[in-house]
Amino acid sequence: MSISNDFYPNASLPLERKESGVPYVRPGLHVESYNDFDPLRHVIVGIADNQHIPEACPASNEKIPADSPMRGSKAGRRTQESIDRANECLNGFAQILENRGIIVDRPGAVDWHDRINTPDFSISSGFGCMPPRDCLLTMGKSILMAPMSFRSRYFEYLAYTDLLREYFESDQQCMIEQAPRPRLSDDSFRMDYVAAYEYLSDEETMARSLNKEYSTKETDILFDAADVMRLGKDIFVQHGLTTNLAGIRWIKRKYEPMGYRIHTLSFADNHPIHIDATFCPLRPGLMLLNPHRPLFAGQREIFEKNDWQIVEAVKPAWDNPPPLCYSSTWLSMNTLIIDHKTVCVEASEKAQMEQFDKLDFNVIPVDLRDAYAFGGGLHCATADVWREGTREDYFP
Ligand code: ARG
Incomplete structure (x- = not known):
């Protein structure tokens, strides 16, 4: 993958840093986050530069809803016009956060145009950042780069390596980690399942999903x-199309010794x-559930036993x-x-904003639909670097 700042106006890596090769030490930089709702202090906001529609990979069709305009779309560079408009939205979002005193970083410079070749697969382009x-998992003071299950996203972590390197040097307790890299060879997927998938009705895809039969194997x-x-x-x-049981076992084995408890959730969703966009924590004691994607039997209990309220999202x-x-x-x-008490909601989602208002949130509308x-x-579009607060036990 070629890395350059020249074609990458939003990139976070200044050229002088690139030339010296020495990572910046940012005084006061702090990495730590345990949830999605404590006061946000530092965040990464994505960029749309150079983004591609990747060629279909064995796992990708199954992940695109049948009514999505994305089905069968042609691989290639996205139009510059759509990239510019998406960046306008993302830059606006970043500005809103910065105006509130939140530190915002942007990913680094990768041209997703290059073909990806590994000994196990070859695909005509990458995806984007x-x-x-999807890629970065902040767990306390560590940031983990996830394995990823799309071939086109295999090298996506490259967009973050410079930032993560900087975090590592700036916060002496911060740890940067990479999960095992997958092979994503033809053996990693049920190739026949995928070929059949395009012709399956919604009922059939739902039946497969309820049986936990996915295109990704173990x-x-x-x-x-x-x-x-x-x-x-x-x-x-x-557990779904992007995460398999081996992935969940790995997360368990890695984080349980650190005092975390890992639970598996499944939803009645044909494209999990x-x-x-399915089950979202809003604040301690409050979850937002997609009414079209109920939890599997028995999975509400841990929330209900601990007096958490689960509200259904509006249409x-x-x-x-x-x-x-x-x-x-x-x-x-x-x-x-x-x-x-504060939430950013997409500006056209009026009913969703009203629901948050009734739930006692101050709502910040953000224009993002074109991204x-x-x-x-x-x-x-974001990844946590720092939220205030500590690791609480919400489910004692
Ligand atoms: N599967 C979700 C839906 O279509 C989209 C979730 C996107 N989330 C993300 N982190 N990229 O409803």
């Missing part, structure tokens, strides 16, 4: 960071990919996702919580 949430250790929901000592991981404002978008209209509930096609909503 608009949704940092050959690799696979998870995307956005399948992991952090609630202090308790970590909830969605990333938990953050999204839109009947369809925007053009060339991978996600569903439920990005309406994909919000960024700034603190227990949805680049990988998701307000939560997807």
